Amino acid sequence: MDLSELERFSGKELEQFTRVCNLLLSRTFVVRTIYVQDKGRISNPDYTFLSLHQSVVRGYLGLLDWDLRKDDFNGYFYVVNTDEANRCALNQKATAILLALRMIYDENQDQTGLEQDVLCTVHDLLDKVVADYAIFSTRPNMEEVKRALTIFEQHSILQRIQGRFSQTGCKFVILPTILTVVSSERLDAVVSMLRKEEEDGDEEADEDTVD
Numbered sequence: 001m002d003l004s005e006l007e008r009f010s011g012k013e014l015e016q017f018t019r020v021c022n023l024l025l026s027r028t029f030v031v032r033t034i035y036v037q038d039k040g041r042i043s044n045p046d047y048t049f050l051s052l053h054q055s056v057v058r059g060y061l062g063l064l065d066w067d068l069r070k071d072d073f074n075g076y077f078y079v080v081n082t083d084e085a086n087r088c089a090l091n092q093k094a095t096a097i098l099l100a101l102r103m104i105y106d107e108n109q110d111q112t113g114l115e116q117d118v119l120c121t122v123h124d125l126l127d128k129v130v131a132d133y134a135i136f137s138t139r140p141n142m143e144e145v146k147r148a149l150t151i152f153e154q155h156s157i158l159q160r161i162q163g164r165f166s167q168t169g170c171k172f173v174i175l176p177t178i179l180t181v182v183s184s185e186r187l188d189a190v191v192s193m194l195r196k197e198e199e200d201g202d203e204e205a206d207e208d209t210v211d
Helices: 002-007 011-027 045-063 093-110 122-132 142-154 185-208
Strands: 029-031 033-036 042-043 066-071 076-081 117-123 158-162 171-174
Touching: 011 029, 011 045, 011 066, 011 076, 029 033, 029 045, 033 076, 033 142, 033 158, 042 045, 045 066, 045 076, 093 117, 093 122, 093 142, 093 171, 117 122, 122 142
Parallel strands: none
Antiparallel strands: 029 076, 033 042, 066 076, 117 171, 158 171
16 A cells, blocks of 8 residues: 655645544545635635545555545545444434434435535424424424534534524534435435334323323
């Protein structure tokens, strides 16, 4: 495995190499564009660096059992552990919110621009979870929503634009990385499972209240 390109890196390039590798390992995805306060969408310098040096990054991460992959059409790099380790475990509520985000993304994909981001609010998300998709019979509390959305932002599935995740008016964009996180093939099956678990939980609660 040839990593000789590292020897030709300048000090600044070595710093960015380290940064990009750490980003991939901690956040899974590096997207083509990012939102910056007061500037809007800009090109992501980390994505540009990866595009120029993906071979050496792939070789280095391969030594650590990580496979670097690229979605050219949707504009992001991501890593997959070849031993299927370091998976992010989500509880039922967070999983349901993630599925709702994917369904919102699918509904609005025809309206996305070149970068294929979908604008959403926490209010929109909660309405979808309860009313349109009926994944939950009642709204999850805002602490659960905040916790889930924070995890998804940390893994570059979405990016907050305005407000806080604990506020219904909070605006964020769902990034195309969600297409990799939740495949079309798994979507329907998992939704059905969550609805069944919710129904079973409601039945158990009803039984507990009967003497």
